[in-house]
Amino acid sequence: MPRLVEQMRPTIDAGQRSDDPVTAGAWRLLDEHAWYCGRLAEVCRLTLEHDTSAVAAAETFIAELYQRLPTLHPVLDVRAACERIRGLLRGEGLLPTQAAPA
Numbered sequence: 001m002p003r004l005v006e007q008m009r010p011t012i013d014a015g016q017r018s019d020d021p022v023t024a025g026a027w028r029l030l031d032e033h034a035w036y037c038g039r040l041a042e043v044c045r046l047t048l049e050h051d052t053s054a055v056a057a058a059e060t061f062i063a064e065l066y067q068r069l070p071t072l073h074p075v076l077d078v079r080a081a082c083e084r085i086r087g088l089l090r091g092e093g094l095l096p097t098q099a100a101p102a
Contacts, residue, residue: 001041005034
């Protein structure tokens with residue numbers, strides 16, 4: 001995934017400089033999507049490999065998602081995305097499972 005994003009980087013950057021605000025905005029969202037996919041792929045790889053750095057990488061990614069909330073909110077349910085990331089970690093035994101409500 002990161003290789004594909006880097007191949008597209010010149011096109012994404014040029015698109016963001018478009019004089020048309022709608023076109024520029026669409027390319028900005030594509031840039032955010034590329035960032036999200038690349039980071040998610042890395043967290044998934046670490047998690048599925050049971051790498052000890054997976055939890056720290058996921059928590060950093062989650063913090064970054066919340067920092068980008070104003071930009072991402074129109075196109076991504078950040079809270080749900082964070083829960084899916086934590087769910088992946090739980091499913092692979094890297095985070096404790098949540099206790100069922102009483």
